[in-house]
Amino acid sequence: MQSYHLKENTDDGSFDLVETRPVVVATFHSQELADRILKFLTANPQDEAPAPISMDLQGMGAAGARIVGEEQGCIKRAIISDAVAVPSDGYPAPSHVLLAAPSLPTPRDWGDAFQAVANGESMDEVAKTLNVKFTELRARYANWKRGQKSTKAVADKEECRLCGKQFTASESADGLCARCRHD
Numbered sequence: 001m002q003s004y005h006l007k008e009n010t011d012d013g014s015f016d017l018v019e020t021r022p023v024v025v026a027t028f029h030s031q032e033l034a035d036r037i038l039k040f041l042t043a044n045p046q047d048e049a050p051a052p053i054s055m056d057l058q059g060m061g062a063a064g065a066r067i068v069g070e071e072q073g074c075i076k077r078a079i080i081s082d083a084v085a086v087p088s089d090g091y092p093a094p095s096h097v098l099l100a101a102p103s104l105p106t107p108r109d110w111g112d113a114f115q116a117v118a119n120g121e122s123m124d125e126v127a128k129t130l131n132v133k134f135t136e137l138r139a140r141y142a143n144w145k146r147g148q149k150s151t152k153a154v155a156d157k158e159e160c161r162l163c164g165k166q167f168t169a170s171e172s173a174d175g176l177c178a179r180c181r182h183d
Contacts, residue, residue: 105130113137114144 007016028034105113113126117137127137158169160177167177174181 103131105132110140110144114141117141118145 002022003020005018005020007018008014009016026037028037109130113130116126117123123137123141124134127134130137156168157166158173158175159165160167160180161175162180163177165177165179167173169175
């Protein structure tokens with residue numbers, strides 16, 4: 001039950017050949033309800049909205065169900081069923097489970113943890129004391145450590161004594177840029 005149709009691309013004027021394959025969207029036990037849903041899905045947006053559904057759900061196996069509510073011509077419905085036994089005050093919390101709000105480390109806690117790791121403490125131990133995952137501590141520590149590196153200012157550049165190019169000097173540079181030092 002495949003079908004084919006052409007679709008025009010408005011941007012370049014070409015045509016696409018489109019294959020449509022059937023997909024089961026829903027299964028209904030009532031022919032009347034299935035027809036109404038099909039009519040609704042295949043209707044044009046300009047068409048008039050279908051009439052409200054007034055069906056007897058008692059005969060369909062929904063024990064004790066009824067449809068309530070309709071306001072100002074638009075369909076606003078709810079299906080209320082006696083079959084679902086939900087207490088009016090909700091479900092009670094399990095008594096054997098203690099609910100505790102997870103405490104997130106403060107920026108000061110993170111700073112202390114970073115200093116502890118920098119001083120040689122085990123990252124796994126520090127993560128346990130902070131109550132965070134090891135991988136989270138490792139990632140934050142790497143970011144913190146990256147931010148601790150100082151960058152040299154543009155004024156700290158020297159001029160190469162061979163080619164005259166500006167470069168950032170190091171202790172082993174001896175007044176030569178990287179290109180001149182390796183040549």
